[in-house]
Amino acid sequence: MNTLTFTSTTVSGTVLEREFAVSGIPGVLWSPATDSGSRRAPLVLMGHGGGNHKKHPAMSGRAQRLVEGCGFHVAVIDAPAHGGRPLTEHDEQERELMTAAMASGEPVGPIVVRYNAWLAEQAVPEWQATLDALQELPEIGTDGPVGYWGINMGTAIGVPFVAAEPRIRAAVFGQHWPHLLTDHAKQITVPVEFDMQWDDEHISREHALALFEAFASTEKSLHANSGRHKELPRFEADSAVRFFARHLGVS
């Protein structure tokens, strides 16, 4: 059994932030500060991007929108080899290859695809253990709705996780290559919102559209915005929040 231990608690405005650990995996749970976070509400799990960590501003900013806008609980864990977690020799080798490809202008996609799939193999059981433990908290419970939101590496980990996890009822993905993900995507039937950048210098339009097409969901929405890989507009975060409000229910 995976027990969740809270390691710190802080309040910032109307948001309660509790850091936790499950079997040594560090995470953070954001909740409405009302009643010290004890009010029952839907849960959104978020996967951070490559090279980032659980409390990167993109994560805390999205969490604030979900907590303040919808009253949801939001949890993020550090991916393997991210945040304060140890790097293996293999992680260091793959990162050096990515850095070298970026520097020389070689396509970085093949390395990212392979490395992220390797990380996902470790991360999926970690997410499942974390969700088990979070659902033991009375403010979350085993029968409440759960969503998943992850772009970039958060998609590389999230697609196999959501495919394997019937507890996830809606998901926001985007900005990844289809190569090792389409077989998982074909098993996903819950509503999906998917972000791509129309002028992405790393991921071709054809590849982005192929991954969107692969989801078996009867309800799925593609949002393609002009701009390069790192220029995903801020308003897509608001759109994702509304998507979760529609599908998980505003509490």
Place this chain on the structure above:
Amino acid sequence: MNTLTFTSTTVSGTVLEREFAVSGIPGVLWSPATDSGSRRAPLVLMGHGGGNHKKHPAMSGRAQRLVEGCGFHVAVIDAPAHGGRPLTEHDEQERELMTAAMASGEPVGPIVVRYNAWLAEQAVPEWQATLDALQELPEIGTDGPVGYWGINMGTAIGVPFVAAEPRIRAAVFGQHWPHLLTDHAKQITVPVEFDMQWDDEHISREHALALFEAFASTEKSLHANSGRHKELPRFEADSAVRFFARHLGVS
């Protein structure tokens, strides 16, 4: 000079509805009922779909969202050969061909593309005269922001209209074939939100994506939703309202 004459005024809740005519073209102007519609605010022009008219529920519903949500003025005119406007022999011939193609399962696209382009040739100067007349109203004025929103036939008319009309600062289009529109779309540089249906039985993905690609706008967003031609989700209307709020400014 094209003068606008109001022909009727009604109030429904917080929305003022004024029917008008400009050079014989019938239109409707929806405004916040506050101060009898005299408060200065941005204007959104809306083009209705083929076979519909200015007060079709899709138009009045979108107008209500814009008026109540943003405090905007919203105007729709009947397209040529629509609403109470007269049909020529050519209109009747083209409509019979469309009906026959639908009944026999033949592709309806080539007829719609050709017929809508013919309607647009008449409609563009009508829209320009209507905008001239609307801007003479003190609650609209010549320097306020103006948007355009039209799907289906509203895109067939709207793309050449917005291409020709520097007064339009943002536009929502969607669900049309690219064939006679791409040259106009290439002249459009204002922000665009574009809707397509991923499983459209009339308009192929390739054609829908080609029209989106043609817009020269540095800021453009494609929203592709699962479902057939007539299944455009209601939440896209809310998204369009937020798009206009961002670009025209909530008054």
